[in-house]
Amino acid sequence: MGISPIEYRPWKGERTAQNLRLYVIARSVWRQKVKSTGVIVLLILGFLFVHTISLIFIIIVPHERAEASDMNSYLGGGMFAIFAMLLAAVVTSDLISEDFANNSFVLYFSRALKVRDYLVGKTAGALLVMSILCAFPPILVALVSMATQSGSDYWYSLGILGRTALIGLIVTVFFVPFGLMISSFTKRKSYAAVGTFMSFFVLAIVSGVFSEFERAWRLLSPIDALSFLSSWVLGEGVPDYVDEGVLVVIVASLILVPAAVVYLRVTRQVVGK
DSSP: OOOOOOOOOOOOSOOOOHHHHHHHHHHHHHHHHHTOHHHHHHHHHHIIIIIIHHHHHHHHSOOSSOOHHHHHHHHSSSHHHHHHHHHHHHHHTTTTHHHHHTTTHHHHTTSSOOHHHHHHHHHHHHHHHHHHHHTHHHHHHHHHHHHTOSSSOHHHHHHHHHHHHHHHHHHHHHTHHHHHHHHTTOSOHHHHHHHHHHHHHHHHHHHHHHTTTOGGGGGGSHHHHHHHHHHHHTTOOOOTTOOHHHHHHHHHHHHHHHHHHHHHHHHHHHHTO
16 A cells, blocks of 8 residues: 655635734733733722712712813822723733743744734733723713703813823823833733832832922822823813923833833844844
8 A cells, every 4th residue: 555645735725814913912812801800800999989989970060061170180180090000010911921931922923923013912902901991981971071061161071071082092001011011021920010010109209209309300200290191181280390391201201112122022032032
């Protein structure tokens, strides 16, 4: 009985579209995180202590229009940013660290997947989870404020709605790149989660110490920076020692610099350096 030689037979299927691969990664992150106990607990607490209280206040207190001061107290008081920071630490903790730990990069990049596409998929999944707490609830609160206002100045209220949505978007994005960066420096998700939180906590401590000599150092604290940004966007004004240009640079740097670092880290891992 003869032995049939193994011959190469070309695959006749269709290649998966690049954008579909991003969708698969983002969907995987989304499904994993919405089932996570830690994420669920933080979402419940965040809704209770940040959004629900403000929503009840908006409903029961008479108002002629959506007021910038109300939205600023709601979004710029610090509690909103703190819960966003905690949620980002939990959500991003294992997004890259576990891929380092179990060598999942071999599977990810065995296909024609670029580092950019890998990070976009991971980031998109994280941002979807963050938006549950940071993006959609502020819009809802602003809409309820418009729906229950006694005056007719809806044009002004619509402007407040737009500014509120912008703040929610900024906070949604703000902590994710930093969390991904910390996750790319370790193979343990617990270290990544604690490292993300402690990094921001240390910045807040350093800010508090130096602000005793120069109050402008408060901008170094991510919580204070987001609080000032909220006041500025809503037109409530910022303290005299806050330079709006410096504020924008600091907020942008805390987003762009970590994003660049995590890109370089993953690139080096892919090429085996």
